[in-house]
Amino acid sequence: MLSHWLGWILFFAVFLHKIPEGFTMASVMLAGGRGAAAALNSALFLGAMTVLGVLVINLEPSWVRVGLPLSAGVTIYVAATDLVPEVNREPGLRMALVFFVGVVVFFIVRLLGPG
Secondary structure, three states: OOOHHHHHHHHHHHHHHHHHHHHHHHHHHEEOOOOHHHHHHHHHHHHHHHHHHHHHHHOOHHHHHHHHEEEEEEEEHHHHHHHHHHHHHHOOHHHHHHHHHHHHHHHHHHHHOOO
């Protein structure tokens, strides 16, 4: 809705993110004592809701003005409350370096993208 370049970047980011997210969802269900069927169903539900979100935005493009800031806010919240403290708890530099490499990659993609 905003640009083709941004659309492709978001597509690949979501695609790459959904694979480990599905595994995480299933492992949480298994760790919580649920069975394999509940784990599979939770991962499938996550994928179905992602596809539903894409369809809703395609049917009502004006919702992008609400959806993008909302998803950006949730991402920033999760990063600030869950990921950064986890990086600080890990001993050594490896986790911190991985985190900062991700930040650098973000800024490089931002610089290479259209104005």
